[in-house]
Amino acid sequence: MVSAPHIIDGTAGEQARMADALADSFSTDPVMNWVMPAPDIYPGFFRRIIQDIFLPRGICHLDDADRGAGLWLPPGEKFDLKPSAGLVALVAKLLLKSGLAPIRRIPQQAAVFDKYHPKAPHYHLLFVGARQNCQGQGVGSALIKQGLRIVDDAGMPAYLESSNERNVPLYERHGFEVIGEESLPGDGPRVWFMWREARPATTSAGTPRG
Numbered sequence: 001m002v003s004a005p006h007i008i009d010g011t012a013g014e015q016a017r018m019a020d021a022l023a024d025s026f027s028t029d030p031v032m033n034w035v036m037p038a039p040d041i042y043p044g045f046f047r048r049i050i051q052d053i054f055l056p057r058g059i060c061h062l063d064d065a066d067r068g069a070g071l072w073l074p075p076g077e078k079f080d081l082k083p084s085a086g087l088v089a090l091v092a093k094l095l096l097k098s099g100l101a102p103i104r105r106i107p108q109q110a111a112v113f114d115k116y117h118p119k120a121p122h123y124h125l126l127f128v129g130a131r132q133n134c135q136g137q138g139v140g141s142a143l144i145k146q147g148l149r150i151v152d153d154a155g156m157p158a159y160l161e162s163s164n165e166r167n168v169p170l171y172e173r174h175g176f177e178v179i180g181e182e183s184l185p186g187d188g189p190r191v192w193f194m195w196r197e198a199r200p201a202t203t204s205a206g207t208p209r210g
Contacts, residue, residue: 002137004142005067005068005139006063007062008063015051016047018062020046021067021069022046023042023045023046024131024132025130027039027042029164030163030189031163034187035106035109036098037097044093048086050071052084058074060072068129068139069127069129069143070127070143071125072150073124073126105184108185109184115182118159118195121156122157123150123151124158128143128160141173152198152199159193162193171194172194174196176196178192179195180193181193
């Protein structure tokens with residue numbers, strides 16, 4: 001019997017677990033595979049961004065059975081990797097495996113994403129996913145709910161980019177609405193940009209506070 005998801009806060013001790021879960025989840029993701037067509041580097045990519053961005057400045061969640069993870073940034077924080085030896089090694093590995101395509105596609109993707117990124121302060125759900133063999137078990141939904149508790153307690157809106165059309169209804173069930181959609185340049189996949197208005201925080205019984 002599959003156990004119900006139990007979401008915990010991700011700390012430095014869970015860095016590898018979160019990275020491995022997200023790498024598996026995004027191994028078939030249309031945008032990830034278009035920008036970085038080398039899924040075997042995804043564990044290293046997620047370890048790097050978790051260590052350098054999300055642990056010090058963001059919000060990390062993990063299913064305690066390692067079935068999925070979620071990464072958020074709070075208002076005012078940006079997804080910006082600082083130059084480091086580890087990052088250079090990761091990029092070199094990507095180029096060796098994929099050729100020069102990522103050099104062109106990474107800035108193209110960034111330009112499209114920047115065009116739709118809201119200027120109003122918000123929480124940004126950058127990555128959330130369940131392992132390929134654990135999808136349909138409610139893990140993704142539980143991860144989203146855990147993050148939205150923080151968002152609603154702060155009385156803030158939330159934003160995300162959906163790189164897969166089949167996930168759009170899931171996000172809509174959690175209050176997100178599509179505010180734009182666009183295909184990435186050339187042969188690029190389509191992306192859905194989604195916004196969730198601020199709403200009153202709720203009690204554990206599901207009624208508004210105050």
